[in-house]
Amino acid sequence: MTTAKSVNSSRIRKPSRPAPADQPTWNPQRGSSMPVHRYRPWHQLVENIELPDRTWPDQRIERAPLWCAVDLRDGNQALIDPMSPARKRKFFDLLVRMGYKEIEVGFPAASQTDFDFVREIIEEGAIPEDVRIQVLVQCRPE
Numbered sequence: 531m532t533t534a535k536s537v538n539s540s541r542i543r544k545p546s547r548p549a550p551a552d553q554p555t556w557n558p559q560r561g562s563s564m565p566v567h568r569y570r571p572w573h574q575l576v577e578n579i580e581l582p583d584r585t586w587p588d589q590r591i592e593r594a595p596l597w598c599a600v601d602l603r604d605g606n607q608a609l610i611d612p613m614s615p616a617r618k619r620k621f622f623d624l625l626v627r628m629g630y631k632e633i634e635v636g637f638p639a640a641s642q643t644d645f646d647f648v649r650e651i652i653e654e655g656a657i658p659e660d661v662r663i664q665v666l667v668q669c670r671p672e
Contacts, residue, residue, distance in 0.1 A: 545629040550593060557596045558631045558660050598632040599625045603666055606636070606644070615647040622651060626658060637666040 547561030573590060581587075602621055606612050613621070618636070625633050635651065636644035648665060651657055 544627060559594070559596055560629060562594065596632060597630060598634060598664065599630045600634040601625070603634045603636045612641065612643060615643060615650055618647045619650065619656070622656070626661060631660060632662050632664065634664040634666065639668055
């Protein structure tokens with residue numbers, strides 16, 4: 531079995547178009563460079579079914595939401611061999627280069643590895659000014 535080559539960062543295309551004029555100010559996400567004009571919206575391809583007792587399925591998404599990458603946290607704490615802080619840092623840097631503005635970075639209370647990683651990116655100033663990080667926390671009465 532051969533191993534895949536590492537991601538070539540020169541092939542990563544960061545979103546470069548300006549944000550839509552009607553985009554909320556809290557959403558710093560830039561417009562995608564993907565050729566979305568090539569594809570027709572789903573509601574033009576599928577017959578509409580009118581059901582009077584529903585409301586949200588009739589809503590249409592006209593633009594992308596604020597994407598939040600959860601790859602660094604989602605399920606990592608359950609792996610037999612979770613990602614090391616160095617591997618998580620490499621992945622974090624990749625997500626930033628890809629243009630993510632919101633990144634869930636870990637579950638610091640679940641493992642020392644996650645705690646160390648979150649502390650590292652904060653103390654080293656690795657989080658760009660326009661990127662927000664999230665962590666998963668437990669809610670307990672105490």
